[in-house]
């Protein structure tokens with residue numbers, strides 16, 4: 407019998423084999439389980455072959471280092487994931503990010519996932535998110551950070567997550583708000599509600615990168631507005647940004663939110679620039 411004919415032959419006769427072995431009552435299920443195992447193994451093997459073929463045509467690369475991803479890796483390779491320089495600031499209340507806002511505005515808690523060093527992996531990941539539109543990277547990093555924050559109790563008294571908004575014209579141009587995707591990951595990991603409409607950016611501000619701290623503050627003052635005050639009354643808000651440099655943007659958002667009655671504000675970001 408040829409190998410090709412073996413499969414239909416087996417399908418026709420498997421009941422015969424199963425029922426003709428009455429001494430072993432469990433034989434029917436045994437044969438089916440055995441068959442299932444073989445089929446599963448064959449399918450897995452075929453799937454892997456297909457997966458390898460597709461990877462050859464469209465290689466899956468790590469968004470941080472550009473190396474090929476292994477089968478069990480997604481977006482970021484294990485090496486890069488381990489090497490992200492985490493701050494663990496969420497474990498220390500008076501950490502350097504919290505200190506950044508001392509004397510500027512009343513922030514309850516502040517933390518950042520990683521240090522933003524030159525040439526660092528997190529920098530490459532955020533670049534891919536912001537300028538190449540790889541939104542999944544923002545979501546995934548937000549989700550990973552969200553799990554750490556949730557497990558440490560950092561999020562215990564938070565009511566709502568609000569991403570730092572972009573001006574509508576900038577969001578149209580970019581197609582999305584990077585902080586929104588980070589926030590989505592955070593919200594999914596923590597089960598907290600994401601609020602996207604209450605805080606809006608009403609003025610387009612220029613790029614912040616080459617300004618002094620004072621100039622940055624002047625550049626962001628009054629650029630945010632609260633659209634739905636009632637929704638935020640008495641709530642503890644977690645503001646989410648991609649990178650904290652001088653903290654002026656988060657400060658401007660917080661100042662606007664603190665005008666609401668009985669509100670509390672905490673802030674987190676994916677990275678904090680090392681000064």
Ligand SMILES: [Zn+2]
Pocket residue numbers: 468469470471472473482483484485486487
């Ligand atoms: Zn990598």
